[in-house]
Amino acid sequence: MTLAPEVTDVQAIVEQVWSSFLGEEEPLLPRLAEPGQFAADEAWSAAVSISGGWDATVTVELSAPVALSLTRTMLGLDDIDDAEDGDVADAVGELVNMVGGNVKSLMPGPSVLSLPAVAAGRAAHPSGAAEIARFDGIWAGEPVRVAVHAIPQP
Amino acid sequence: MIIDDSRAMRSILRRIVAGLHFETLEAGNGQEALDLFEAGEVPDLCLVDWNMPVMDGYTFITQVRANRDWRCVIKMTATTESEQGQIVKALAAGAHEYVIKPFTPDAIVEKLELLGLVPQEDVA
Secondary structure, rough: OOOOOOOOHHHHHHHHHHHHOOOOOOOOOOOOOOOOOOOHHHEEEEEEEEEEEEEEEEEEEHHHHHHHHHHHHHHOOOOHHHOOOOHHHHHHHHHHHHHHHHHHHHHHOOOEOOOEEEEEEEOOOOOOOOOEEEEEEEOOOOEEEEEEEEEOOO | OOEEOOOHHHHHHHHHHOOOOOOOEEEOOOOHHHHHHOOOOOOOOOEEOOOOOOOHHHHHHHHHHHHHHHHEEEEEEEEEEOOOHHHHHHHHHHHOEEOOOOOOHHHHHHHHHHHHOOOOOHOO
């Protein structure tokens, strides 16, 4: 049996990160309806891997408007148009770093957290990786997805 | 000195401590921070990320502690590493305090108060 974090734990982590850095004025809500697909050319994604006592990847996928809002808030930019791709990559990378680090703390260790990898587009997963937990949320009408994938052992 | 590979996180921390009238320097990893130390920019306080490229927070803290001239520098880790073992490792290496990401501005201020770094006029 694959050891997996509870979806409610993943949701709690994401909500805590969200409220800490984006405030509570516009809360991140669970997306109750079946989520649609992200448009690949209008999404940002980031991943960290956890290896050691437990092996998995944690990915975050955001629509471009969410990624831009996140960047503006985290970097304290006055205008969303001031955000460059490098800024968005930095903010989205820090987001997955925080979520991944807290997911790691829930699972058996000791484990090591990788540095984040960020992409403009959908998240990529290692071949054979199986999704073991996922939180779909909606923020300001835009989709947010956090997923945990177990990494197959050789 | 704020030491974090994320500009977003440095920006967040900078805004929090600026509210306490701290002057800040920034470094993107432990090595950049050590370079600033070597150049004479030795701060009163370092807010140190744990997981960074080039030189991580653990190595940085260990190296600062190893230099007698820098032992007075207060080091606080701001990290996602909430495993008990990692916290113990950070404190054993020479960190004076730690805060787990995500954090609120109040959490940072509270830790700095504990370290006696917040001027009385800024204490609520």
